[in-house]
Amino acid sequence: MIVLTRRRFLGHSARVLATAAAWADGFPLDALRTGAAAAPVQTHPRFDRSPFTLGVASGDPTDDAVVLWTRLAPDPLAPGGGMPEEAVRVAWEVAEDERFAHIVARATTEAAPLRAHAVHVEVDGLRPARPYWYRFRVGSWESPVGRTRTAPEPSADVERVRLAFASCQHWEQGYFTAHRHLAQEDLDAVLFLGDYIYEYGSQENPVRAVAGPEATTLEGYRQRYAQYHTDPDLQAAHAAFPFIVTWDDHEVDNDYANDLSQENDPREAFLRRRAAAYQAYFEHMPLRAVRRPRGPDMPLYRSLPYGRLVDLSVLDTRQYRTPKPCGGRQSALCDGARAAGATILGERQREWLFDHLAASPARWHVLAQQVMMARLDLVAGPPEEFSMDKWTAYQPDAQAVLDYFGARKPSNPVVLSGDIHTSWACDLHAQPADQRSPIVATEFVGTSISSGRDGLEISARNQAILPENPHIKFHNGQRGYVRCTIGRDRWTTDYRVVPFVSRPGASVETRASLVVENGRPGVHRA
Ligand SMILES: [Fe+2]
Numbered sequence: 001m002i003v004l005t006r007r008r009f010l011g012h013s014a015r016v017l018a019t020a021a022a023w024a025d026g027f028p029l030d031a032l033r034t035g036a037a038a039a040p041v042q043t044h045p046r047f048d049r050s051p052f053t054l055g056v057a058s059g060d061p062t063d064d065a066v067v068l069w070t071r072l073a074p075d076p077l078a079p080g081g082g083m084p085e086e087a088v089r090v091a092w093e094v095a096e097d098e099r100f101a102h103i104v105a106r107a108t109t110e111a112a113p114l115r116a117h118a119v120h121v122e123v124d125g126l127r128p129a130r131p132y133w134y135r136f137r138v139g140s141w142e143s144p145v146g147r148t149r150t151a152p153e154p155s156a157d158v159e160r161v162r163l164a165f166a167s168c169q170h171w172e173q174g175y176f177t178a179h180r181h182l183a184q185e186d187l188d189a190v191l192f193l194g195d196y197i198y199e200y201g202s203q204e205n206p207v208r209a210v211a212g213p214e215a216t217t218l219e220g221y222r223q224r225y226a227q228y229h230t231d232p233d234l235q236a237a238h239a240a241f242p243f244i245v246t247w248d249d250h251e252v253d254n255d256y257a258n259d260l261s262q263e264n265d266p267r268e269a270f271l272r273r274r275a276a277a278y279q280a281y282f283e284h285m286p287l288r289a290v291r292r293p294r295g296p297d298m299p300l301y302r303s304l305p306y307g308r309l310v311d312l313s314v315l316d317t318r319q320y321r322t323p324k325p326c327g328g329r330q331s332a333l334c335d336g337a338r339a340a341g342a343t344i345l346g347e348r349q350r351e352w353l354f355d356h357l358a359a360s361p362a363r364w365h366v367l368a369q370q371v372m373m374a375r376l377d378l379v380a381g382p383p384e385e386f387s388m389d390k391w392t393a394y395q396p397d398a399q400a401v402l403d404y405f406g407a408r409k410p411s412n413p414v415v416l417s418g419d420i421h422t423s424w425a426c427d428l429h430a431q432p433a434d435q436r437s438p439i440v441a442t443e444f445v446g447t448s449i450s451s452g453r454d455g456l457e458i459s460a461r462n463q464a465i466l467p468e469n470p471h472i473k474f475h476n477g478q479r480g481y482v483r484c485t486i487g488r489d490r491w492t493t494d495y496r497v498v499p500f501v502s503r504p505g506a507s508v509e510t511r512a513s514l515v516v517e518n519g520r521p522g523v524h525r526a
Pocket of ligand 1: 168169195250419420421451
């Protein structure tokens with residue numbers, strides 16, 4: 001990958017001026033080619049249709065930098081996206097305005113077949129807390145324009161941050177209408193908390209069919225991501241805001257745990273599949289080069305500050321967890337759930353998280369992650385049963401995090417989760433089984449974009465279990481996304497829901513608004 005930073009760009013200003021006109025003329029930016037290419041670069045690619053069928057995206061903003069993404073795929077579902085087995089020069093530019101009158105960075109980079117002709121550009125030298133517009137060009141084809149936004153300076157005394165979070169977009173189970181509405185919001189960034197794709201082959205009575213069988217190979221995962229990226233609503237959301245992403249299970253295999261597949265495949269075979277899935281994930285997400293996988297390992301957990309107001313810890317509860325206890329199925333807590341060494345984060349990530357929280361001066365500490373942290377008894381009546389895929393199944397880690405919140409008191413911990421295709425707002429108690437123990441944090445679980453099809457207000461099962469889970473302060477079973485408006489004194493969560501996803505065109509409404517007050521963990525009605 002070739003990256004030209006703005007600082008380097010300023011050193012090349014004469015050549016940039018010369019090539020500024022070249023862009024306007026629809027000419028490849030030969031003069032700005034930097035670095036040594038690994039393969040011969042095709043300088044004058046010719047496409048009979050646009051190679052920008054997958055849209056554009058940006059991600060992981062800091063106060064002076066952001067990642068820009070696209071992937072060239074003139075025929076998105078064809079092997080290799082319909083691209084020739086050659087590297088292709090891609091020009092990009094970033095402007096301070098929508099009309100590209102004030103360009104602040106431009107250069108070329110290379111899209112190589114080894115990386116599915118994906119393009120990742122890390123632009124730096126930007127100004128904090130402001131929007132930028134970007135686009136790519138190959139030959140005479142120009143990409144759609146994306147808008148992104150840098151974060152405030154880490155030391156800035158920020159008044160307000162607006163985020164949305166979403167998860168679980170199953171192509172076959174519905175339209176991504178929620179993304180269409182999300183794109184219309186006024187946000188600093190979007191957090192995507194996993195199940196960006198579903199790996200399954202085509203299922204019965206799909207709302208719309210996926211191409212190809214269950215994804216297990218690099219080509220299979222690439223095709224699946226390509227198909228998802230063709231969705232116009234998803235493209236609109238990516239083009240509107242930077243995304244900060246993490247994954248859950250379906251980016252690889254339903255309910256996998258570290259090196260164990262759902263089907264208990266041989267370890268080596270599953271790790272090969274995981275490596276393919278992680279590579280395709282990297283290729284299709286706006287992530288920095290430092291996140292690039294090495295074989296079956298991908299360093300995804302990280303932190304991003306939004307001034308002194310908000311700190312985001314983006315976690316990975318899939319890659320390092322120990323096997324699911326108690327037979328892996330819904331059950332009472334067995335000894336395995338309490339066994340020393342049972343972990344959902346892995347020791348290194350847990351230590352990193354605690355060190356990071358200890359050093360962060362932020363007012364609000366967000367844990368952006370996959371699966372529900374709150375205890376949730378799934379059966380009505382005296383027996384207690386829990387999902388063995390969530391934090392409750394990993395008691396040592398779940399309790400360590402709650403103990404950390406209680407003892408070290410990081411300012412205002414707020415856990416954001418996805419995975420279960422329904423909305424839940426939860427008080428997190430110091431001792432989850434004891435409702436009288438102090439509330440030490442707040443959790444908002446967001447529903448799905450489309451998984452679970454149209455959804456409903458509340459299922460009979462969830463109606464029956466709510467009285468046994470009094471720490472749940474809100475629940476809803478419709479599709480949508482979650483908007484968070486974060487101020488110094490108050491955090492407001494708006495559950496934005498759409499009434500159906502089985503056909504396009506649903507409207508959006510705020511189903512509930514919930515509040516967390518600074519210094520007072522727990523959910524309250526707005
Ligand atoms: Fe899901």
